[in-house]
Amino acid sequence: MDSNIPLQPINNIEAERIRGIHNNSSGKLWSIYLAEADEHDEEITELWRGEADSILVFTGLFSGVIATFLSISYSNLFAIPSDTTNALLAQISLQLVNISNGVPSLNDVTIGNEFTPPAAAIRVNVIWFLSLVLSIGSALNATLFQQWSRRYLELTRHRVAPHKRARTRAYMFNGIASFKMSRAVKAMPVLLHASIFLFFVGLVDFLWDSVIRHWILGFVSVFTFAYLVLTVLPNVYLNCPYSTPVSEMSWHLSHHLLLSILLFVQGLDGLFLEYLFSGRRSTYQPTQEPSRWTRWRKTVKTQIEAYRIWLKLGLQNRIMLNATEAPSTTDKSALSWTLTVLDDDREFEDFVTRVPGFFDSASVPDASSVMLSLMKDRPSSSPLDKFDPVLGSRINDLLNTCVPGTSPLQEELRKNRLRVCMRTLWYFAREYNQLGNTTSLPLYVRTVFANSEMTRRIQSEDDIAARLIGRSFSSLVVKKLVQDIGSRTDQYIRATASELSCLATILGTTSSEVGKLLSQPGAISLANIVSLTSSEMDTMVKDRVPSEVLDIFRMTLDILLAGHILASPNAELPLDLITTFHETYSNARRLQAPDWLMDQLRQMSEVVRDVPVPEVTRLELPGPELGPGSPANTSYNSLQSRDGSA
Numbered sequence: 088m089d090s091n092i093p094l095q096p097i098n099n100i101e102a103e104r105i106r107g108i109h110n111n112s113s114g115k116l117w118s119i120y121l122a123e124a125d126e127h128d129e130e131i132t133e134l135w136r137g138e139a140d141s142i143l144v145f146t147g148l149f150s151g152v153i154a155t156f157l158s159i160s161y162s163n164l165f166a167i168p169s170d171t172t173n174a175l176l177a178q179i180s181l182q183l184v185n186i187s188n189g190v191p192s193l194n195d196v197t198i199g200n201e202f203t204p205p206a207a208a209i210r211v212n213v214i215w216f217l218s219l220v221l222s223i224g225s226a227l228n229a230t231l232f233q234q235w236s237r238r239y240l241e242l243t244r245h246r247v248a249p250h251k252r253a254r255t256r257a258y259m260f261n262g263i264a265s266f267k268m269s270r271a272v273k274a275m276p277v278l279l280h281a282s283i284f285l286f287f288v289g290l291v292d293f294l295w296d297s298v299i300r301h302w303i304l305g306f307v308s309v310f311t312f313a314y315l316v317l318t319v320l321p322n323v324y325l326n327c328p329y330s331t332p333v334s335e336m337s338w339h340l341s342h343h344l345l346l347s348i349l350l351f352v353q354g355l356d357g358l359f360l361e362y363l364f365s366g367r368r369s370t371y372q373p374t375q376e377p378s379r380w381t382r383w384r385k386t387v388k389t390q391i392e393a394y395r396i397w398l399k400l401g402l403q404n405r406i407m408l409n410a411t412e413a414p415s416t417t418d419k420s421a422l423s424w425t426l427t428v429l430d431d432d433r434e435f436e437d438f439v440t441r442v443p444g445f446f447d448s449a450s451v452p453d454a455s456s457v458m459l460s461l462m463k464d465r466p467s468s469s470p471l472d473k474f475d476p477v478l479g480s481r482i483n484d485l486l487n488t489c490v491p492g493t494s495p496l497q498e499e500l501r502k503n504r505l506r507v508c509m510r511t512l513w514y515f516a517r518e519y520n521q522l523g524n525t526t527s528l529p530l531y532v533r534t535v536f537a538n539s540e541m542t543r544r545i546q547s548e549d550d551i552a553a554r555l556i557g558r559s560f561s562s563l564v565v566k567k568l569v570q571d572i573g574s575r576t577d578q579y580i581r582a583t584a585s586e587l588s589c590l591a592t593i594l595g596t597t598s599s600e601v602g603k604l605l606s607q608p609g610a611i612s613l614a615n616i617v618s619l620t621s622s623e624m625d626t627m628v629k630d631r632v633p634s635e636v637l638d639i640f641r642m643t644l645d646i647l648l649a650g651h652i653l654a655s656p657n658a659e660l661p662l663d664l665i666t667t668f669h670e671t672y673s674n675a676r677r678l679q680a681p682d683w684l685m686d687q688l689r690q691m692s693e694v695v696r697d698v699p700v701p702e703v704t705r706l707e708l709p710g711p712e713l714g715p716g717s718p719a720n721t722s723y724n725s726l727q728s729r730d731g732s733a
Contacts, residue, residue: 143226
């Protein structure tokens with residue numbers, strides 16, 4: 088061969104064949120598909136085999152029972168030899184008597200050669216033989232399903248290249264869907280059930296002339312009625328777990344029947360009633376209310392469209408659609424059940440991590456109310472006693488593992504768990520403070536997550552992120568608790584001692600001082616904002632705070648500033664509180680706080696600026712620090728004017 092002849096380029100397909108089909112670059116992607124497909128195929132084939140095995144076991148026993156009864160009833164179709172012998176002996180005896188008496192036997196009794204079985208015996212044997220045939224046919228059907236499942240697995244798990252095996256599996260799976268294999272599996276017990284009912288019918292007919300026929304008929308009737316109820320019940324209540332193999336068929340038949348009736352009624356309206364009520368409709372004015380007949384026809388039309396959609400979807404999709412339209416209590420029960428089965432703290436921590444995403448979900452209807460219901464106190468049999476909410480108590484258990492010095496976790500894991508818990512609690516507090524939310528702050532939240540011990544732990548936490556989120560949560564608790572206190576109708580019982588203690592601990596003051604702040608409109612709101620911003624001002628500016636934590640802090644201030652902080656435009660605030668706010672505002676300017684924080688403080692300063700301050704104390708009011716050489720004591724309004732001119 089001449090070595091100077093250039094080699095021809097090999098195309099990609101040929102190169103792939105030469106390299107080997109198992110080196111195809113798409114194999115990694117197809118392996119993901121095959122892994123999921125193998126798991127799915129194993130589930131459905133296991134379902135088929137389990138259904139077939141149960142049918143084979145039952146049909147084996149049931150066929151033996153039918154055969155036993157047939158051995159008894161089958162003999163009734165033929166003449167009994169002993170009866171023929173007895174008849175012949177009776178005839179001979181009669182003839183001998185006649186001969187002895189000299190009576191001629193002109194009308195001798197003759198035995199016919201033909202035997203006619205009773206009609207009841209024919210019916211019973213026909214019914215029981217048919218029952219036996221159906222039972223054996225059901226067993227044959229079950230063995231065929233076992234064979235089909237083995238064949239499907241052999242074809243889809245043949246050891247070839249991943250892309251070829253994936254294509255084979257998809258091809259065979261499409262065949263299962265095209266030939267409605269799932270429906271065939273559901274209909275597999277139909278033959279067996281039909282065989283059982285035929286046996287019951289034959290049994291009643293077989294014992295009809297006996298004494299116990301009423302008992303047998305009664306039990307069979309009860310069983311038949313129960314079977315009919317189980318067949319129809321899942322068609323009425325779509326979440327009913329009871330059903331029979333003909334339930335889906337009865338659902339389709341009933342919906343087709345109802346649709347036909349509605350179409351027939353609509354057709355009658357178009358043919359006859361249109362003429363009868365044409366005169367009445369001619370006097371109808373558009374401004375008038377629709378007549379009862381018009382509303383009824385609209386209802387019929389709506390029902391027709393609904394039945395058409397349901398028949399197009401099928402029973403399974405109808406159930407799924409109905410599940411999506413179920414009340415929010417369905418989601419609550421699902422989440423409550425999840426909380427009861429999560430035993431490990433790490434599993435529950437993962438659950439708590441995902442709670443904020445559930446709050447923000449747009450797909451779950453009433454997501455906030457569902458989650459808030461898990462934090463409500465559970466009532467007990469005693470009106471004076473309440474069970475702790477499952478979610479709240481589990482979060483408290485996680486928080487108890489985050490105590491510095493006693494935590495069994497590594498420091499990084501401890502901080503992460505504490506952040507997760509605080510973030511979830513903040514989302515709960517945020518939802519409690521949403522406009523239009525009339526849900527009161529649960530007692531468990533106040534007494535467990537906002538008590539003095541928990542508040543001190545939050546305020547002294549070394550982790551910046553957990554501390555900022557925890558302080559934001561506490562501030563929202565203050566806002567909601569103050570709102571609940573103000574909404575009480577009894578003017579003599581406003582705030583309890585425990586509530587005052589909770590507010591005092593968070594705000595860093597005394598219960599008596601909190602009582603005074605509650606008596607002055609807007610004072611407690613300003614104190615809450617001052618407590619939050621002044622305590623963490625240096626942290627917000629000097630330390631590196633995660634952006635997510637900054638967003639939580641900013642949203643907290645937005646919630647605290649929402650609405651009218653001052654209930655009355657003529658309300659007077661305590662001088663020391665206004666002074667503290669001015670110092671906080673001045674400190675923020677000096678430290679060059681973020682723009683969003685300065686905007687929020689400036690918004691608050693505009694509210695405080697309009698608050699009337701008595702002349703006696705106006706000159707004692709310190710303003711923001713404007714730098715060296717600025718006046719030590721000036722009014723807040725004059726300081727604001729200087730800021731504006733600057």
